[in-house]
Every structure is written in structure tokens, then in C-alpha cells.
Amino acid sequence: xxxxxxxxxxxxxxxxxxxxxxxxxxxxxxxxxxxxxxxxxxxxxxxxxxxxxxxxxxxxxxxxxxxxxxxxxxxxxxxxxxxxxxxxxxxxxxxxxxxxxxxxxxxxxxxxxxxxxxxxxxxxxxxxxxxxxxxxxxxxxxxxxxxxxxxxxxxxxxxxxxxxxxxxxxxxxxxxx
Numbered sequence: 001x002x003x004x005x006x007x008x009x010x011x012x013x014x015x016x017x018x019x020x021x022x023x024x025x026x027x028x029x030x031x032x033x034x035x036x037x038x039x040x041x042x043x044x045x046x047x048x049x050x051x052x053x054x055x056x057x058x059x060x061x062x063x064x065x066x067x068x069x070x071x072x073x074x075x076x077x078x079x080x081x082x083x084x085x086x087x088x089x090x091x092x093x094x095x096x097x098x099x100x101x102x103x104x105x106x107x108x109x110x111x112x113x114x115x116x117x118x119x120x121x122x123x124x125x126x127x128x129x130x131x132x133x134x135x136x137x138x139x140x141x142x143x144x145x146x147x148x149x150x151x152x153x154x155x156x157x158x159x160x161x162x163x164x165x166x167x168x169x170x171x172x173x174x175x176x177x
Contacts, residue, residue, distance in 0.1 A: 004064075005064065005104050005108070006063060006064055006065070006100075006101060006104055007061050007062060007063055007064060007070060007101050007104045007105045007108070008061075008062055008064055008108070009059040009060065009061055009062075009105060009108045009109060009112070010059070010060050010062060011051060011057075011058055011059065011060070012044075012047055012048060012051055012058045012059075012060055012072075013048075014048065016060060016069075017041070017044050019069050020044060020060065020069065020072065021040070021041070021044055023069045023072075023093045023094075024072075024091075024093075026093070026094050026095075050074075050076070054078070055076070055077055055078045055079070056074060056075070056076050056077075056078065057074060057075040057078070057086075057112070057113075057117065058072070058073075058074045059072065059073050059074065059075075059105070059108075059109050059112075060072050061073065061101065061102065061104075061105030061106075061108075063096075063101065068096070069093055070092065070093050070096035070099075070101045070102070070105070071090065071091060071092045071093055071096065071101065071102045071105055072090065072091060072093075073088060073089060073090035073091070073105065073106060073109055074088070074089050074090075075087070075088060075109070075113055075117070075119075075122065076089060078117070078119070083120075083121075084118065084119045084120035084121065085119065085120065085121045085122070085123065086113060086117075086119055086121075086122055086123070087122075087123050087124070087125070088106075088109070088113075088122050088123065088124040089124075090102065090106060090124075090133075097132070098132075102136060103136060103139055103140065106136070106140055107140065110122065110140065110166065110171050111171075114168040114171050114172070119168065120167060120168050121165055121166070121167050121168070122165065122166055123145075123163060123164065123165040124137055124142060124164045124165070125148070125151060125152060125161040125162070125163055125164070126161060126162050126164060127154070127159050127160065127161055127162075128147075128160055128161075128162055134162070134164075137164045140166065141166050141170050141171060142164040142165060142166045143164065143165060143166065143170070144162055144163070144164050145163045145164065145165050146162070146163045147160065147161075147162055147163070148160065148161050148162075148163060
């Protein structure tokens with residue numbers, strides 16, 4: 001098999017509050033207008049509340065060697081029955097970008113999505129200028145499906161997004177590489 005993973009995923013808990021909020025505040029410039037993660041206690045409370053439901057799974061991506069928080073992601077709006085779909089949101093933590101850690105972490109999340117959660121499809125929406133995010137999705141095997149004008153409100157403004165998705169059978173094929 002391949003090299004040992006440098007990261008692991010854990011669900012967000014109350015014990016992660018200070019670490020998470022500090023990391024997201026420190027990463028504001030990195031996230032820019034691409035994403036707007038929680039940076040307040042109220043936002044973290046909402047994250048924990050959403051995680052306790054059935055249509056949301058939150059993941060913290062931590063470095064194995066020292067437990068450092070290197071990124072966070074979620075599978076939201078999990079739709080069951082004949083669709084088995086979720087939306088993927090994610091962001092790296094400043095100081096850990098460009099090292100392949102998010103690629104490994106999102107790989108673990110996709111393993112979980114298509115394994116434990118039994119999903120068939122995961123969709124990610126990326127603003128057209130977010131080159132690093134688009135490249136990350138391509139490396140993971142996502143396929144660009146389309147373009148949506150004024151698709152999602154981020155940082156108070158409606159923004160265009162490219163729609164990317166990966167299906168379980170594509171992920172299984174790429175995981176064997």
C-alpha cells in the first residue's frame with residue numbers, strides 16, 4: 001500500500017472550540033472571499049448543533065504527528081433515498097496550505113462518505129478564481145459539471161460557482177491507483 005497518512009479526521013467537539021476558532025480567525029486572509037467559516041462562539045455553537053443532526057457531518061483534519069489542526073470540512077445537506085448526495089465544504093488553516101494535507105484529509109472524508117455514510121455522489125462548488133481549490137478537486141477525481149451564476153452567498157455577496165462532483169464508483173476507481 002501507499003505511505004502512511006500524515007492526517008486523521010475527527011468530528012468537531014466542544015473540546016475543539018478554542019483551537020478551531022483561533023485557526024479560522026488566523027486563516028481569514030487565506031480564506032478571503034472564498035469561504036466564510038465560523039470565527040465566533042455563536043458560529044461554533046451552530047457548527048456543533050448542525051453536526052448533531054442527520055443531514056450534516058463535520059470533520060476536523062489534524063496532523064497525526066502533533067494533532068495540529070490543518071483544515072476543516074463538512075458534508076452538508078445530506079440527502080438520502082434515491083439521491084444519496086451531499087455537498088462538500090472545506091478550508092485549509094493558514095500555515096498548512098500547499099503541503100498536500102488537505103488532499104489526504106479530503107480523501108479520508110470521501111472514504112467515509114462513500115463507505116460508512118453510503119453516499120453515491122458528493123458535490124463541491126468553487127468560485128471560478130479559486131485556483132487552488134479547483135486543482136485540489138481535480139486531484140481528488142472530481143469532474144466539473146457546470147457553472148452557476150450567483151449560486152451561493154459568501155461573505156455577504158452572491159457569487160458565481162463552478163459545480164464539481166465525484167461519484168462513488170469514480171472514487172473507488174481512483175482509490176485503487
